[in-house]
Amino acid sequence: MPVEVHLFAAARAAVGESMVTAEAGTLESVLDTIAERYPDFAAVRPRCSFLLDEVACTDPSALVGDESRVDVLPPFAGG
């Protein structure tokens, strides 16, 4: 039951997938896993905000358990 990481806009473009899976851990470890697998993600990552199970999460040490969902949101550009 891995973590689902959903990628949007520039983050999806960098990874080339709209969803990838990672092992449970912390928000930081999940994102590190993606950055290792997809080097282009490293450039967009510092500008992104994150949702953990649909709630904004700014703590890199937040626990991301099995079956959790992480959303990776690049800077908004609406309007």
Added chain:
Amino acid sequence: MPVEVHLFAAARAAVGESMVTAEAGTLESVLDTIAERYPDFAAVRPRCSFLLDEVACTDPSALVGDESRVDVLPPFAGG
């Protein structure tokens, strides 16, 4: 060739006419003449601005010659 005094909105309502004539003189003397003839004009007069031959005139001693036109403009309320 008297002065034509054109009255608008509340000034016209006070006088009961949209145009009255007065003898040449100063802006003040012309307005005094109207106030004497139409007592209700006295209440609205202090709130009005005036055009002398289509140009704004704020000087009571301005000369209003024969065939001149004075416009009496109550406070604007557009929009």
Added chain:
Amino acid sequence: MADPGTAVNNGLMGEIRLAEVTETVIDAPTMERLVEDDRAGAIVSFSGNVRDHDHGRSVETLTYEGHPSAEAVLAEVAKEIEGRFDLIALAVSHRVGPIPIGEAALVAAVATAHRGEAFAACQALVDLVKERLPVWKHQVFSDGTDEWVNCA
């Protein structure tokens, strides 16, 4: 689409697409269409509508009267706003005569590259129209009394 640089309306050129005083119905969508432009990133419009109440009193009928110079003054106001802001286009119309409740007395629209300028320019335009336009509002209330607004 017409070249906005040569758009002519009401004898006015360029950025000022319309500045009119009219006895006919006016509305914001018409002004918005007049300022449409491929360069425009933001369009802000204002519609000032006739209300059925004023200071708690029920309004029965409402009539605007305009001085003969009103349209010329409106054109001057439009030019002053054009000079003060970075506009792509501007349109403004004031209605005179009897106006049914709910219909517009003053409508304006501005088009700009960026939104902050559009809000600022449209608000300044409406404020300046209110200040300068020689137009008067006459209200008849449900109780039969009447007033010239700002002159009570």
Added chain:
Amino acid sequence: MADPGTAVNNGLMGEIRLAEVTETVIDAPTMERLVEDDRAGAIVSFSGNVRDHDHGRSVETLTYEGHPSAEAVLAEVAKEIEGRFDLIALAVSHRVGPIPIGEAALVAAVATAHRGEAFAACQALVDLVKERLPVWKHQVFSDGTDEWVNCA
């Protein structure tokens, strides 16, 4: 005319007449009709349109992508503005998907008793949408390059 106190649209009640994220065409006149109200003295609308240029480069196609939460966030934004201003009605819509040049990406309208509040509320609404709405803009330029705006 529907009683505005019971107007329902998109599941939202009362002053908020619409707060939607949609793939269909949106425009200011539709928003203005939604906020119409006999109590309203002022309606201000905003239309943010897709331009053919961005920072001097020619834009060929433009697409907005929205996060699944975008419509819920837009409803929250509308509620926050409703709480901050003295509104009679508010309507706001953001379009997603491909948007042709010249068409609107974001439209909003507010109705209030007085004009100052209408300008302030509409501008605050648009600013807050820009800040909070999880939506992204992808531009393809005439030279074939592309970018995600704010992420270059």
